[in-house]
Amino acid sequence: MFVRVLRDFCRQTAAVSGRENVNRLIHIAVPLEKNRDRRSFLASVPRKDEGTEGEKFVFIDSAITKKEDMFPDINTPNMHFGGVKFSDVPVCHIKSSRNNTILHVTKPNGERIMIRSCGMEGFKNTRKGTNIAAQATAIGLATRALDFGIHTVRVTINGLGPGRMSSIKGLTMGGLKIISVTDDTPISWNPLRSRKQRKL
């Protein structure tokens, strides 16, 4: 407190006495300056990974290739993948939030088979909300699923977070075969009033 008062006093005297320092501000409120510094600092920090790779940029390879067979149609639920109907393949639900990633494997009717999350995998606190944690969790889940006898899954992703892309990568690295990717993020154009904004 005393230091702050002294500093303010010095600044004031410098501004008033020195004619060449006319442009210098007289700081009465140090916290204001501090806040501004923090804002500029936050603006310079790179944005957190949201798993939305490919949102803004087009990869030339994928732009050239034809995509007709990549989108489902009315016959897709009856198509066979490895001898199983598309609609009977187990589903891997991924919920990726800012602070954690949760993966479920369920039967096609929604009955849960297994669940893993970054916290269960041994990551704690802020480390849960990283793409490495998500990938490790996904690999762990994939090995368990293979033990259980599940080799092919459909994937639904929910939410934006660091685990959005990396968990899918982890599932493939763990040996599961993914046949489709669905976005399941709840989006409303006339939503209820959401929580207040975070103070930065």
Added chain:
Amino acid sequence: MKHLKFISRTVLVRNENVDEACRILNRIMGSEGFLDQYRRTMFYEKPTQMRRRINYEKCKAIYDEDMKRKINFVLRKNRPEPFPGCY
């Protein structure tokens, strides 16, 4: 109408290329404004913020339109004089 799960917002994986499928999904979601809407409604947007944003978007759209016209004018082909002002 209810959107059918695994029909809407779904991309099938081709040749085990999962990354490509994810990128296409992200791109479609982004270009249709789904992700922006999700980010916007994660926290409450105050009326003043909404007005500011909408005014900014209007201004930007007008500017973009003019700039696009300008660029097309400069880059136009089959001009009567190929190098105007250069003699």
